[in-house]
Amino acid sequence: MSLQTQDTAIAVPTKRFFVSMLTRDITLADAILDLLDNCLDGALRLANGSDVDYSQHFVNIKLAADHFSIEDNCGGIPREVAINYAFKMGREPDDDRDSDTETIGMYGVGMKRAIFKMGREALVRTRNADDTFEVPITSAWLEAKGWDPLPINEPTEAGEKFAEPGTVITVRNLYEGVSRHFANEAFENEVRTAISEHFTMFLQWGLKVDLNGKPVKPVLVEVLVSERDDGPAPFVFQKTIDDVLVSITVGLNTGRGLGDDEEEDSGFERDRSSATAGWTVLCNDRAVIVGDKSRLTGWGDGIPLYHPQFAIITGIIEFRSKLADKLPVTTTKRALDTSSNVWLESLVKMKEGMRVWISYTNQWKNHPRADQTNFWEDARPLPLRGAIAAVTSRDATKKTDDYVEFNPQKAKVLPEPPGKTPSSRRIVFSRPVEEIRLVSKMLFDIDDQRPGIVGEKCFELTLTKAKKQDG
Amino acid sequence: MSAGSSLPYRLRPNKAVDRELFLSLLMRLAPALSLEKYQYVGLGGPFLEDFRLVHARLGLKVMTCVEAEEQVHKRQQFNCPIASIECIHRTLEDYLDGHEFKVPAIIWFDYTEPKGVTTQIERFARTVGSVPLGSVLRVTLNANPSSLGKPDPSELSVEIDGEESSDRAVKPTIQEWRLARFKERLGALFPSGLTAEGMSFKTYGPSLLRALKLVVEKEMLSFRDRRVVWALGTHYADGQAMVTATLVVCAAPDTSIEGLVKEWEFYSTPDLPHRLDLPALSTLERLTMESHEDPREKMPFDLPKSDMGEDPFSVFKKFYRIYPHFSRVEL
Numbered sequence: 001m002s003l004q005t006q007d008t009a010i011a012v013p014t015k016r017f018f019v020s021m022l023t024r025d026i027t028l029a030d031a032i033l034d035l036l037d038n039c040l041d042g043a044l045r046l047a048n049g050s051d052v053d054y055s056q057h058f059v060n061i062k063l064a065a066d067h068f069s070i071e072d073n074c075g076g077i078p079r080e081v082a083i084n085y086a087f088k089m090g091r092e093p094d095d096d097r098d099s100d101t102e103t104i105g106m107y108g109v110g111m112k113r114a115i116f117k118m119g120r121e122a123l124v125r126t127r128n129a130d131d132t133f134e135v136p137i138t139s140a141w142l143e144a145k146g147w148d149p150l151p152i153n154e155p156t157e158a159g160e161k162f163a164e165p166g167t168v169i170t171v172r173n174l175y176e177g178v179s180r181h182f183a184n185e186a187f188e189n190e191v192r193t194a195i196s197e198h199f200t201m202f203l204q205w206g207l208k209v210d211l212n213g214k215p216v217k218p219v220l221v222e223v224l225v226s227e228r229d230d231g232p233a234p235f236v237f238q239k240t241i242d243d244v245l246v247s248i249t250v251g252l253n254t255g256r257g258l259g260d261d262e263e264e265d266s267g268f269e270r271d272r273s274s275a276t277a278g279w280t281v282l283c284n285d286r287a288v289i290v291g292d293k294s295r296l297t298g299w300g301d302g303i304p305l306y307h308p309q310f311a312i313i314t315g316i317i318e319f320r321s322k323l324a325d326k327l328p329v330t331t332t333k334r335a336l337d338t339s340s341n342v343w344l345e346s347l348v349k350m351k352e353g354m355r356v357w358i359s360y361t362n363q364w365k366n367h368p369r370a371d372q373t374n375f376w377e378d379a380r381p382l383p384l385r386g387a388i389a390a391v392t393s394r395d396a397t398k399k400t401d402d403y404v405e406f407n408p409q410k411a412k413v414l415p416e417p418p419g420k421t422p423s424s425r426r427i428v429f430s431r432p433v434e435e436i437r438l439v440s441k442m443l444f445d446i447d448d449q450r451p452g453i454v455g456e457k458c459f460e461l462t463l464t465k466a467k468k469q470d471g
Numbered sequence: 472m473s474a475g476s477s478l479p480y481r482l483r484p485n486k487a488v489d490r491e492l493f494l495s496l497l498m499r500l501a502p503a504l505s506l507e508k509y510q511y512v513g514l515g516g517p518f519l520e521d522f523r524l525v526h527a528r529l530g531l532k533v534m535t536c537v538e539a540e541e542q543v544h545k546r547q548q549f550n551c552p553i554a555s556i557e558c559i560h561r562t563l564e565d566y567l568d569g570h571e572f573k574v575p576a577i578i579w580f581d582y583t584e585p586k587g588v589t590t591q592i593e594r595f596a597r598t599v600g601s602v603p604l605g606s607v608l609r610v611t612l613n614a615n616p617s618s619l620g621k622p623d624p625s626e627l628s629v630e631i632d633g634e635e636s637s638d639r640a641v642k643p644t645i646q647e648w649r650l651a652r653f654k655e656r657l658g659a660l661f662p663s664g665l666t667a668e669g670m671s672f673k674t675y676g677p678s679l680l681r682a683l684k685l686v687v688e689k690e691m692l693s694f695r696d697r698r699v700v701w702a703l704g705t706h707y708a709d710g711q712a713m714v715t716a717t718l719v720v721c722a723a724p725d726t727s728i729e730g731l732v733k734e735w736e737f738y739s740t741p742d743l744p745h746r747l748d749l750p751a752l753s754t755l756e757r758l759t760m761e762s763h764e765d766p767r768e769k770m771p772f773d774l775p776k777s778d779m780g781e782d783p784f785s786v787f788k789k790f791y792r793i794y795p796h797f798s799r800v801e802l
Contacts (some may be wrong), residue, residue: 186689191661
């Protein structure tokens with residue numbers, strides 16, 4: 001039994017919680033990507049259900065020691081949305097703006113979190129249709145206890161107006177660490193790489209993203225597909241799970257793998273694979289993860305742990321849905337929600353695809369690379385959709401109402417090494433370079449023959465001797 | 472040390488100019504940093520030429536010559552021109568791992584081997600964070616793009632000025648092939664946006680320096696007590712293409728060194744290295760070029776351009792003061 005009293009307990013979030021806690025969950029680079037995500041959602045809304053022509057859109061990002069800015073021509077923020085939703089900390093259930101577009105924003109924190117992560121003063125200036133206005137966020141507002149509404153001002157100078165609808169967000173009074181990062185070229189490089197990976201699809205469709213005045217180029221994540229119907233092709237699987245269309249392909253990339261031991265860096269075995277080896281996960285065209293080689297995407301979970309031998313394997317999985325909350329991503333949009341059903345069900349197929357290629361690399365391990373080159377000669381690198389389209393047209397592909405599946409191992413289109421169970425074993429040893437030079441000079445009359453060849457010739461000499469003695 | 476690097480300096484005029492530039496930088500820094508109290512660490516080669524010069528110009532006493540090959544090490548002990556040089560038989564990396572610097576250092580990572588370039592770059596960057604403030608670090612890297620490997624010609628296609636071979640769609644060009652190898656070697660250190668155009672004989676050096684700079688800058692994000700001032704970047708080829716970069720590790724609030732370096736006439740950074748591509752000249756040609764504002768009028772013929780494609784007259788004009796003159800001496 002309990003009696004209700006006049007007292008109530010305050011249960012509103014404090015500004016400090018929002019500003020200092022939530023911003024810790026996201027890296028600086030991810031905060032910038034969040035803002036770029038918003039631009040793209042804007043472009044999607046602008047197209048209003050029809051296909052977006054991304055080549056009509058640009059995003060200019062500037063990182064400097066004293067300020068940050070991001071400018072786009074992606075439609076701007078409608079005044080109605082600014083008044084009710086855009087600056088609210090979190091999304092209301094009645095906000096049904098994007099129920100029929102494949103946007104990725106869902107929690108309504110991205111822009112605010114990004115601004116608070118960077119500095120204490122910000123200005124969001126926008127033009128939607130012919131309506132131009134700006135919302136300032138000041139350090140005084142940030143330090144005040146209450147949640148006073150933010151002012152909406154209208155610029156008066158002609159120079160403050162935009163040529164076309166879009167938004168500019170400027171952040172000043174940057175935090176010391178943020179300022180140091182923005183002035184650092186390595187950080188700029190990190191952001192550039194992240195954009196080229198995560199927004200690769202949009203960049204490929206013509207979106208222009210400039211970072212500090214230089215255009216960002218897309219990173220291509222592709223797998224090799226042979227044009228011949230019986231030529232080697234990647235594993236492919238496509239199915240709709242819980243309102244999410246899942247498309248998977250696993251195949252070989254254009255990397256060389258570990259064919260040439262001579263070039264290895266000394267000291268330790270380094271992962272020399274390209275960024276695109278491993279798994280790339282796309283959600284509504286955003287690459288959430290690029291080139292993952294960890295347990296997250298199945299490595300070491302019923303299949304071997306990632307190892308440089310597998311550097312030639314690339315897997316791509318894409319989730320598409322108009323219901324953003326069904327996608328297996330976290331609030332930062334750069335990490336996976338691995339407990340969702342759609343992810344767990346997909347993971348089974350991802351691993352099935354990986355097993356095909358793990359066994360392939362095992363089979364070819366002790367054979368020179370040149371032996372398999374002819375089989376792949378007519379293969380060309382294709383992105384996910386191209387690969388699925390090319391493989392789906394093959395007769396050996398299983399096509400039902402429910403799913404599409406192609407397993408190259410079962411379809412017997414993968415090349416096999418000559419003499420199926422090779423008895424070759426690797427011999428590896430180190431000798432001082434002066435000694436190698438000496439032997440090289442004796443055998444080849446030059447002192448810089450590759451150590452591997454010098455070693456092999458020595459073995460051959462001894463083998464001939466051994467055979468003689470034996471006989 | 473590779474066999475190639477024991478070529479005498481007289482056969483490598485560009486390397487000699489590069490070394491003069493480095494010494495000239497040290498001379499400029501010497502009064503501000505009191506370089507005579509520094510420790511010099513280098514690889515030396517069999518004749519310890521750079522040790523002799525550094526000692527002669529700057530008066531450094533604490534000098535350490537590190538050498539991995541035993542026979543070269545013994546030869547160094549024999550040739551050692553100054554008693555205070557300590558010759559150590561070890562790799563440079565092992566020496567640095569086991570040594571605690573008591574005074575600031577001048578360290579020259581004179582890497583000539585193209586293999587292990589990633590480890591070399593990482594090692595250099597890591598040292599920036601661990602040496603005492605005021606230290607001067609210099610690195611030489613092999614910038615020969617063919618060191619990335621030689622593919623089978625049948626694996627390649629060709630494209631020049633829009634004209635292309637029929638297999639262009641399915642096979643990479645040599646530059647694209649090299650770019651893929653460069654990416655593999657550098658892994659996460661790869662400079663975003665670098666294209667196949669950066670993989671030719673002329674452009675690979677700057678691409679390598681770009682990677683080096685980014686790795687060092689990234690390392691610097693972890694240190695608040697120091698910052699780096701890039702002072703000298705060079706790209707040259709005497710047969711083998713090489714690049715060098717030199718930086719000063721300054722205390723974070725100190726801007727005096729930066730000012731001193733930027734006003735130096737040979738100030739250059741990894742972004743825009745000096746291209747040292749000096750012509751081979753007769754004594755008469757040299758004297759003519761030195762003493763005339765426009766020597767072309769006096770020399771009615773073309774001087775051959777080298778692989779780097781620089782104009783020999785303008786390069787000479789830039790570096791004539793430190794252009795070496797070698798002549799035969801009978802002992």
